[in-house]
Amino acid sequence: MTTAPELTILMPCLNEAETLGSCIQKAWRFVRRCGIPAEVVVADNGSTDGSQAIARECGATVVDVPVKGYGSALIAGIRAARGRYVIMGDSDDSYDFAELDPFVDKLREGRELVMGNRFRGGIKPGAMPPLHRYLGNPVLTTIGRIFFRSPCGDFHCGLRGFSRDSIMRLGLQSPGMEFASEMVVKATLNGLDICEVPTTLSPDGRSRPPHLRSWRDGWRHLRFLLLFSPCWLFLYPGLALAILGLIATGWILPAPRHIGDITLDIHTLLYAAMAIVVGAQAVIFWACANLHGMSEGILPNNPSLRALIDRLTIERGLVVGGGLIIVGLALAVLAVSTWSNVAFGLLEPTYTMRLAIPSAACIVLGFEIVFGAFVLNVLHIRRPRELGLQRGLP
Numbered sequence: 001m002t003t004a005p006e007l008t009i010l011m012p013c014l015n016e017a018e019t020l021g022s023c024i025q026k027a028w029r030f031v032r033r034c035g036i037p038a039e040v041v042v043a044d045n046g047s048t049d050g051s052q053a054i055a056r057e058c059g060a061t062v063v064d065v066p067v068k069g070y071g072s073a074l075i076a077g078i079r080a081a082r083g084r085y086v087i088m089g090d091s092d093d094s095y096d097f098a099e100l101d102p103f104v105d106k107l108r109e110g111r112e113l114v115m116g117n118r119f120r121g122g123i124k125p126g127a128m129p130p131l132h133r134y135l136g137n138p139v140l141t142t143i144g145r146i147f148f149r150s151p152c153g154d155f156h157c158g159l160r161g162f163s164r165d166s167i168m169r170l171g172l173q174s175p176g177m178e179f180a181s182e183m184v185v186k187a188t189l190n191g192l193d194i195c196e197v198p199t200t201l202s203p204d205g206r207s208r209p210p211h212l213r214s215w216r217d218g219w220r221h222l223r224f225l226l227l228f229s230p231c232w233l234f235l236y237p238g239l240a241l242a243i244l245g246l247i248a249t250g251w252i253l254p255a256p257r258h259i260g261d262i263t264l265d266i267h268t269l270l271y272a273a274m275a276i277v278v279g280a281q282a283v284i285f286w287a288c289a290n291l292h293g294m295s296e297g298i299l300p301n302n303p304s305l306r307a308l309i310d311r312l313t314i315e316r317g318l319v320v321g322g323g324l325i326i327v328g329l330a331l332a333v334l335a336v337s338t339w340s341n342v343a344f345g346l347l348e349p350t351y352t353m354r355l356a357i358p359s360a361a362c363i364v365l366g367f368e369i370v371f372g373a374f375v376l377n378v379l380h381i382r383r384p385r386e387l388g389l390q391r392g393l394p
Helices: 020-034 051-057 070-080 101-108 130-148 164-168 179-189 214-227 230-252 266-295 303-310 314-340 349-380
Strands: 007-013 038-044 061-064 085-088 113-117 160-163 194-198 257-259 262-264
Touching: 007 020, 007 070, 020 038, 020 051, 020 101, 038 051, 038 070, 051 061, 061 070, 070 085, 070 164, 070 179, 085 101, 085 164, 101 113, 101 160, 101 194, 113 179, 130 179, 130 214, 130 230, 160 164, 160 179, 164 179, 179 194, 179 214, 214 230, 230 266, 266 303, 266 349, 314 349
Parallel strands: 007 038, 007 085, 038 061, 113 194
Antiparallel strands: 085 160, 113 160, 257 262
C-alpha cells in the first residue's frame, strides 16, 4: 500500500493462535464490504504459540513489542498505525470485527473517541464473569464518571475507535490493563469529542484462562482513577476531615458534652484535633499533586487552579504557619503555668488537656503549612530546558 490508509484495525496479541486468524479474517471482510482503505496491525507482546506467523499469513502487519503489558502493546501499535482512524479490539474473538460500521460512521462525523458499550449492546451468556459484570465494571465506571464527568458508560470495553492524532497528543503511557482507563480519562480531561455505540460481547474462543486478573487489574484501574483525581483523593476527604474536626473541637473544647449516656470529653477532643491536622495535610498534598501534574503534563493545565496555587507563597505560608505556631506555644506556656500552680505535681487532665491538645494541634499544623509552602515553591522551579537554554543556564 503506497498511500496511507484511512483506517487501522489494531489487535493486541499474546498467545492468541486459537482466535487471531478468525479476528483478522473478520476484519478483512469488513474492509472489503465497506471498500475502505485499511490495514490490520497486530501488536504482538512476545507470543510463543506462532501467533505472529498466523497474523502474517492472514495479511496483517505484525509489530513486535518486547515490553510486556496490554498497554505497552497498544501504545506501540498506535504509534505504528498509518491510518487516520484506529479501531482497537481484543484478539480473543469476543468482538465481531466484521461489524465495525458504527465506529467508522462516528469517526467520519468528527468524533475523536468512539467507545463501545457492552451493557447497551448485549453481553452473551458466559461472555463476562458475574464479578466483572455486576461489581467490577459498574463500580469502576461509576467512579470514573463521578471523578471526571466522563460520558462513558463502559470504561473498560476493549473495542473502541479513535482519531490517531488526537490520541497520540494525550501521551498515553500506562503499560498494563489500566491503559483502558487512561485513554478514557485523558480524553475526557482534554476535552475530546467522545461518544458511545452499542457493542456485543461474545464468549472468547480460547481454551486457556484470560490474561486479565480480576482483583489485581481492578486495583490497578482504581489506583489510576485516584491518582488522576487529586480532588477526590486528597481535597474532598481532607476538607471533610478538617471541617468535621473543627466543628467537634469547637463543641467539645469548652466543656464535656453528653449525648444520652455517652460523654464526649478530652479523648474525643484529641481525635478531633487529629482530624484537623490530617485534613490540612491532605489539602496540602492536593495542591502539590495538582501543581506537579500540570507542570509535568500529567494533568491538563487549569489556569484558575494554577493561579490559586501560585498565591500560596513561602511568605504567606510563613505568616499563617508562624502565627499558628505562636498560638500553640502560647497555649503551651499557659498549660505549663497551670502546672506550676500545683508545684509541678499531679494535674487534672480534663482541664489541662483542653490546653495541651489545641496547643499541639496548632504547632503541628503551623509547621505543616510552613513546610508545605516551601514544597509548593520547590515544585514551581522550572528545569533549564523549560526556561530556555538560550539564557545561558547550566
